[in-house]
Amino acid sequence: QVQLVESGGGLVQPGGSLRLSCAASGNFFSIYVMGWYRQAPGKKRELVAQIISDGTTTYTGSIKGRFTISRDNAKNTVYLQMNSLKPEDTAVYYCNAGGIRVPVAIRTDTISAWGQGTQVTVSS
Numbered sequence: 580q581v582q583l584v585e586s587g588g589g590l591v592q593p594g595g596s597l598r599l600s601c602a603a604s605g606n607f608f609s610i611y612v613m614g615w616y617r618q619a620p621g622k623k624r625e626l627v628a629q630i631i632s633d634g635t636t637t638y639t640g641s642i643k644g645r646f647t648i649s650r651d652n653a654k655n656t657v658y659l660q661m662n663s664l665k666p667e668d669t670a671v672y673y674c675n676a677g678g679i680r681v682p683v684a685i686r687t688d689t690i691s692a693w694g695q696g697t698q699v700t701v702s703s
């Protein structure tokens with residue numbers, strides 16, 4: 580019903596930059612929160628950053644000052660600008676959307692969705 584398609588991952592040297600994008604498509608009215616999670620090998624998936632529809636942002640401590648999350652509500656797209664990348668940022672990055680209002684018969688419901696993930700590798 581709602582699809583999230585990520586792009587922008589890849590291989591980058593330490594200190595480099597990447598920009599991830601995630602576009603939502605499907606039959607829905609609005610999305611409350613969009614965010615990025617990451618999962619490194621052998622570790623649990625963790626929140627990286629999220630942004631609410633009013634622009635309020637939240638960042639996990641390890642990426643503060645290096646990553647910036649932004650959102651284009653008209654395009655239903657969320658971005659993650661990653662600067663000063665470190666080897667420990669290597670992970671699969673997943674886009675998440677929550678509080679998605681969708682039509683269900685004569686009413687609405689709220690759902691969440693995940694993207695398929697995009698690999699980010701920071702290595703020299």
